Amino acid sequence: xxxxxxxxxxxxxxxxxxxxxxxxxxxxxxxxxxxxxxxxxxxxxxxxxxxxxxxxxxxxxxxxxxxxxxxxxxxxxxxxxxxxxxx
Numbered sequence: 001x002x003x004x005x006x007x008x009x010x011x012x013x014x015x016x017x018x019x020x021x022x023x024x025x026x027x028x029x030x031x032x033x034x035x036x037x038x039x040x041x042x043x044x045x046x047x048x049x050x051x052x053x054x055x056x057x058x059x060x061x062x063x064x065x066x067x068x069x070x071x072x073x074x075x076x077x078x079x080x081x082x083x084x085x086x087x
Contacts, residue, residue, distance in 0.1 A: 003031055006080060008065040008072060011057060017065065018052075019076040021083065024059040032056050036075035052079075 003009055003020045009031070010017045018033035036052035052075070065072075 002059060003062065003064060006083060008068040008076075009033055009062040010065050012061055012063055016055065017068075017072055018055065019079060021054060021079065029059055030056045031059050031062060033062075034076060034079045036072070036079075 002025075003023050005020055005023050007020045007023075008017065009020055016033075016035055016038075018035040020031060021034050022032035024031045032054050033056075034052055035055050038053040038055060039051075
């Protein structure tokens with residue numbers, strides 16, 4: 001499965017939820033998501049965004065969230081604004 005940029009996804013086994021910030025080209029590719037609940041990684045500042053962090057998973061490990069919670073949407077608002085400014 002491929003995911004659209006800025007769509008909400010959840011890891012099938014770990015339950016991690018986030019926002020797609022770098023979609024995969026195909027099902028075997030990696031997808032980068034913004035996880036608003038993952039603390040910043042001071043050792044890798046390039047993987048940190050605001051209060052959350054960028055995490056990478058294989059596309060087949062994720063599933064789309066059709067109706068994301070209001071909490072998740074609110075946690076990702078700043079990242080969405082950041083991406084819209086760049087585009």
